[in-house]
Amino acid sequence: MDIIKAEHLSFTYPGDEDTKPVQALKDVSFSIPEGSFTAVLGHNGSGKSTLAKLLCMIALPDSGRLWIAGREMTADDTTEEDILAARREVGMVFQNPDNQIVATIVEEDVAFGCENLGIPPKEIRRRVDEALAAVGMSEYARHPSYNLSGGQKQRVAIAGVIAMRRRCIIFDESTAMLDPMGRREVMDIIERLNREEGITVLIITHHMNEAARADRILVMNGGRIFADGTPAEVFGNPLRMWEAGLDVPQTTELCWKLRADGLDVPLDVFDADECARILAEKIGGRR
Amino acid sequence: MKSDITFGQYVEGDSLIHRLDPRIKIIASFLYIVVIFLAKSASAFLLLTLSAVFFVLLTRIPPRMILRAMKPLLFIILFTAIINLFFMTGEHLLVQLGFIKIYREGIVNACLIVLRILLLIVATSVFLTYTTTPIALTDALEQLLAPLKKLHVPVHEFSMMMTIALRFIPTLIDETQKIINAQTARGADFTSGSLIQRGRALVPILIPLFISAFRRADELATAMECRCYTGGEGRTRMNTLHSEPKDWVFLCSIVLLGAAVVLLNRFLPLMTIQL
Structure with a gap:
């Protein structure tokens, strides 16, 4: 079953006196199967953030149809209750960790979503403890959130989404403001949620190496879907990625150039150490 | 530095007063303030001062910190004292320097009113700001004022x-x-x-x-x-407040204190305050 399905979505930012209207999405269609791990790639202004806004119903599309968790969000008779029901299934983690934490104390913030759902206090307690353990933040439960690092804050935000038991989590550039360490922590948790808990994950990013960890990559360019495939398929054609103003992982670029020189190396190796090992083998084999 | 500001004047601690239900603490401090205003005689003030010292000792907060809470109000305290000292008239004239007349009643009034202000500061800081986090206070106020929701507040x-x-x-x-x-x-x-x-x-x-x-x-x-926030309707809370027997004992002790103050006013009316 598809947890998200979009058909011919278009969206235009209305202009005012000084600015012209900008069409951010043009006829975008795709579907996200339950349990999948998808990355949306695109440079600034490619429409990927607009897509995120539509998916969490902050904005409604001008035309096209959108289904979330089996409910149509764009029908004429879509009510507030439908939107609320969809939000119970699909959660969102935003870019700035500071602007999505509501309560001062870590565990109270994690409980916030569950409290909104009207879950009994004991059950909330249990879910909050579980969610904090899942992101490795149990020891900070009673700490104020402002002393935490960016990566830790983002993990608290993820715990808040996990505690609500959502089937799908969208990460809107959730690692963009983090240092490399925090980025790795958060990506590891995202990957584990998908692989072990079976939660559908959609990450919106402009980091090639993060996208390479997904099962499928959607590349956005100029408001349209520019490419759609596995990381090997998408990055296997660096010329096309460069055309969209995007890069490919450095390992892929290196292997692609070596292939052009006639060396038989795979293009779907995205880990630097793994790539080095394969190259060493190839070179060793020639000797 | 940052935590000082976030938690107001809250002093980390684990005393009996710290652990009381914040709702009870809010009610108790209101009652205590009423009791302070009921006190009229020096004997009642003596009892209240003793009780305030007792509560300060219970919190195990260094008295130095309580004194610091009084600093910003020093001007008001002095001002009230001077007004009472020079402008209160009575029967027993003590000193006369030109147009300045100081009566015994003026001195008594000045002392007791200053004591009253000091007691007010000690009460609110000991029961509320020093021993309760702002978060706990906010939660407690929400629950105490919950009946007002019916009036669309x-x-x-x-x-x-x-x-x-x-x-x-x-x-x-x-x-x-x-x-x-x-x-x-x-x-x-x-x-x-x-x-x-x-x-x-x-x-x-x-x-x-x-x-x-x-x-x-x-x-x-x-x-x-x-995160599905739609306002207060249908919302639950993870941490609900519980009042235990010790909370009610504490509240009763404040009520008893009030009764004692009224009795002392009535039967030991030494040097009463005049307003």
């Missing part, structure tokens, strides 16, 4: 506003510091010049701060909506 909304304000104080302090640094790096001068010049220098700090605060508010509202 937005109790939940006020408490949510308080919670968010408390949450964002350290964030905005950080932000202010960053903006000050950025403007200083661009050659802004905040430390010299006349008062007006310095006030003007604040404008380039306040404008970016406000813009950023509004942007944060917008993002936070979106994040809250995505």
Whole structure:
């Protein structure tokens, strides 16, 4: 079953006196199967953030149809209750960790979503403890959130989404403001949620190496879907990625150039150490 | 530094008073304030002073810190004392220096009113600000005022506003510091010049701060909506407040104190206050 399905979505930012209207999405269609791990790639202004806004119903599309968790969000008779029901299934983690934490104390913030759902206090307690353990933040439960690092804050935000038991989590550039360490922590948790808990994950990013960890990559360019495939398929054609103003992982670029020189190396190796090992083998084999 | 501001004057501790139900503490401090105003005779004030000392000792907060709470009000205390000392008339004239007349009643009144103000400060700081976190106070107020929801008073909304304000104080302090640094790096001068010049220098700090605060508010509202926030209706809380027997014993002791004060006023009316 598809947890998200979009058909011919278009969206235009209305202009005012000084600015012209900008069409951010043009006829975008795709579907996200339950349990999948998808990355949306695109440079600034490619429409990927607009897509995120539509998916969490902050904005409604001008035309096209959108289904979330089996409910149509764009029908004429879509009510507030439908939107609320969809939000119970699909959660969102935003870019700035500071602007999505509501309560001062870590565990109270994690409980916030569950409290909104009207879950009994004991059950909330249990879910909050579980969610904090899942992101490795149990020891900070009673700490104020402002002393935490960016990566830790983002993990608290993820715990808040996990505690609500959502089937799908969208990460809107959730690692963009983090240092490399925090980025790795958060990506590891995202990957584990998908692989072990079976939660559908959609990450919106402009980091090639993060996208390479997904099962499928959607590349956005100029408001349209520019490419759609596995990381090997998408990055296997660096010329096309460069055309969209995007890069490919450095390992892929290196292997692609070596292939052009006639060396038989795979293009779907995205880990630097793994790539080095394969190259060493190839070179060793020639000797 | 940051935690000082976030938690107001809260002093970390695990005393009996710290552990009381915050709702009971709010009610108790109101009652105690009423009792303070009921006290009229010196004997009643003596009892109240003893009780205040006892409560301070119970909190195990250094008395030095309690004294610090009185500092900002020093002017008001002195002002009231002087007014009472010089303008109170009575039967027993003690000193006369030209037009200044000091009566015995004036001295008694000045002393007792100063004592009353001091007791008020001690009571509110010991029961509320020093021993209860602002978060606990906000939660307690929301629950105490819950009946007002029937009269369409937005109790939940006020408490949510308080919670968010408390949450964002350290964030905005950080932000202010960053903006000050950025403007200083661009050659802004905040430390010299006349008062007006310095006030003007604040404008380039306040404008970016406000813009950023509004942007944060917008993002936070979106994040809250995505976490299914729809207002107070149908909301539960993870941490519900429980009152235990010790809370009720504490409340009873305040009521008994009030009764004792009334009795002392009636039967030991030494040097009563006149208002």
